[in-house]
Amino acid sequence: MKIFLMPSDAGRAHRRAWLRRVFPSLGHKFRLAAPAALRPDLGGGFWLLALLLLLSAPAFAQIGDTTYRLRDPEQETRAREIGKELRCLVCQNQSIEDSDAPLARDLRRIVREQVELGASNELVIRFVHERYGDFVLLRPPFRWSTLLLWATPALALLGGIFAIWRSRRQANTTGIGPLELTEAERKRLAILQGDQKA
């Protein structure tokens, strides 16, 4: 219905301050992580991975936005894993990794910032979940209110099996009536057969 969003242009310092505020427990990691992030890791492994990433281009083709790609390929992979679990709230059938919406871009950035600071997948997902609720999780959590949702496939299967069992039992017992012919029927049959012979 609405949703008009504009690209964010926040200063790096501002984002760091924001992260520090919402993630006080990561404060120490933050200070340690900053110099490490600045140090380029150009070992042989890095170039090999870079080549592999290049060769695997089609797999990553869905994300056109490379603005916030993390330098560390391992961290970037983890950030994508997290992003794939999170629904974009603007284009609601896409994950934030797949969406071009500015809000998805902001959330991708937040995910990467937190991954860079060493936050676990669970922590990052919880962070977004606390703000946007169950709806943001592409894999709904298992709890009483979602029990029916999770149980539906099993219930449908059980229902189908029950229906088949019932219809079979009915066919075996009452469906076609008594198998023995009554006296009247036998007489009628004899007459019909006699007619054919004649």
Place this chain on the structure above:
Amino acid sequence: MSEVAKAGPKPSRRKLLVYAPLGVAAAAGLGFWAMLRGLQDGSFNPRGVPSALLGKPPPDFALPALESSGLPALASADFRGMPGPVVVNFWASWCPPCIIEHPHLMALQRQGVPVWGVNYKDRARDAQAFLTRHGNPYARLGVDKPGRVAIDWGVYGVPETYILDRNGIIRWRFAGAITPELMAQDIQPLIRRLSAR
């Protein structure tokens, strides 16, 4: 032939089999009709996402003011010790639905309901021009240029409107432009109820 017919399911069961699909279709039709009606008066929003913050206080934040407006800034501390309920509205000058809903915010302000604004990802000059042109309903106005405070609130687009009770607990949230129906059916009754207590 009559003996064959007797061997089939009982007439009452056969009737049930005929009417069951009709019943299902009628129920589905009724549900569909209710959805369409809800769409029309704004009470049903298929894209609506329930707020995760209902029943909770707003997140900790402190936003700068829109300097040219002379309005006080907005921070989470402002929600403590309020005399009554307050409306919080996330808006931007580049958002057409914000213009559509603006008269309702003006009406709330005239009514004496405090309306606090968060200007989302906007240029200061454009925001000021919007207020000069359409009127200013906001008693407080925070500027969230990076949009991070909006994310802390669970905002996923503008306009978005929240109602907080006097204890600073979020009681109601609507994503989208406020409609006259929404004003009459949700916003006004809730504000009356929260003011009365």
